[in-house]
Amino acid sequence: MNNIRTATTITTLGLVAVMMAGCASASADPGGTAEPASELRLGYFANVTHAPALVGLEEGLFEEALGDVDVTTQVFNAGPAAIEALSAGAIDATYIGPNPSINTFIQSGGESARIVAGAATGGAALVVREGIDDLADLEGTTLATPQLGNTQDVSLRTWLADQGFETDTSGGGDVQITPTDNAQTLTLFQQGELDGAWLPEPWVSRLIEDAGAHVLVDEAELWEDGAFPTTVLLVRAEFLDQHPDAVADLLEGHRAAVQWIADNPEDAPDVINGAIEAETGKPLADAVIVRALEHVTFSVDPHAETFETLVENGIQAGTQKEGSIEGLFDLRLLNELLESDGAETVSAGGLGED
Template identity: 30%
Template sequence: MRKLAWIMTVLLLASVMLTACEEALTLSGKAKKVRLGVFKNVTHAAAYIALEKGYFRQAWGEEVDIEVTAFDNGSDLSIAMATGDIDIGFVGPGPATTFYLKSQNYRVVSGSNNGGAVLVARNGAGINSVKDLVDKTIAIPSKGNTNEISLRMLLQQEKLGVGKGTDNAHLIVRAPSDALISFRQQEIDATLVPEPWGTQIEKAGLGKVVVDWQGIPPNHGDYPTVIMVASDTFIQKHRDMVKGAIKANMEAIVYIQSSPDQAYDLINNQLKKYSGKGMDKSLIKASLSRLKLTTDVDVKVMEEMAKVSIDARYIKGINKEELDLHTFVDLSMLEEVKSRK
């Protein structure tokens, strides 16, 4: 009996020591696994390069399991952030802001790129400018996403409304990948989409870019379209790992800017992996030429976009005058990485 008791004591001590080691691992800032969320789109080029070049791996260590989930739209990824299913994600500011205001359990920690969306009109639809969108059907990738917000702002500039009446523009949800089919079937007259979908429509001879990316509001195309967000829990427990992700994103941006020809193939590898199919190199090149890779995040621009979401009733219970996203955008870790702290 004494021998059995001794064995049990040893096992208990071993268990306590193992638990202590695991806790020490957490306290040291190193998680065993990082759940990373991205889109199946070339606008997430920096995230793709960081994965393909191993920048995340270098920042976090070989022992860390990187679990990547590829999403079709920002709403799904933002829901995953709000429910704690993703630790770090790359997403558009529209849905990220909407779901943050509901859950308030994740933060913007860095930018990744600005712009990259275009307004494309179907050939034969009689659309040569934004004013021609009256009584036309325009596709958006999903309700409340960043592209819809930009479209609403574009319509507002020309004093055009959104609704079912003949004096309004009519919005319909269609995935960017379905835009080609919708154009062929004349189901839609125009679409505001991230690249490379606009270039694809043009190359197929089905439509033309009516407003290029630098004409898309807000801020003449210089607005966040892909930002990096991290959960509050992950930031609190693994702040250094969030900084590692920010550093990986920065390194990826530098690589794309300094070695674009090599980057196209690496981006394509990730597209094949997460979307099931690759993309012509010329489309990737065209996409990157219509966006601005940057870690900067303009809070005022994000607030301007959020106010459009409030008007559209995607964000409820908040007055536009009371909106303040400074608590949502935490760039302290980005500044630490830049200053090498």
């Protein structure tokens, strides 16, 4: 993979990026005049829920699909930090959770970015310490999420509100929510400083296997058929407008990675774990990677039908403002690829082009 370079992990936190409007046109047109791209800057997390990115890079699938276009990468810890980079034009595309994608679209008046594919569903849960076995035990506890306004943060705040608990974005209320870097969450939980956390994989499994936590709420239980989007592929609208061929090639590599995971169940844990080790300096325990992969489904379908509910959840959680998400999806390039292979196309759910 000679033309893939990895940048230093970005750990910038905060919601500043969510307030930044992109400078792209409001309606990206993959069928418009294409300009050749020499580079595609891709963001992702060193998480199991971002396995298509990890596999696509490790197996050279992006490099093969993109040809002469160099792929450079930046690794993030949570969605709002990735949005900051995308909004600033520092990256062109990123694997990310749905709620930060919604936030940047609404905050920019629909000009910042487009979801061009799904990546993963499932793989998020509320895990807690021994002694917390039901709702009543959560009163007065301190729980962590990866970052204020990220997908798991919104899920936790929404679920707690539905159960009658009050929270606020400054850490007050019946249950204190403390946005914390995932690695630090594990350490603090082991030290007894946190009572639990709503996290994506592999961190759910790490707290269970490495720190004795147990699942209080599996988010899959809260959605019809257990299908809720955890990771999507988001592209800066200006880049999509200017370089539709590069985005189409990125999607080809992305789909190949999703298919590789499905076709190689025995090899996938080692490849994904190797990529995580390369980024974090330490591999996951075998029990962690195996458990984590059992709770995640990889698919190019972004499950657009869930996004109106996600908007309502973000508003209820107090982490986003009201606004329309019509136009958030542009699945035309993906569906062209699927149709050419005789595969079933995916729907934008009336929220964009498909």
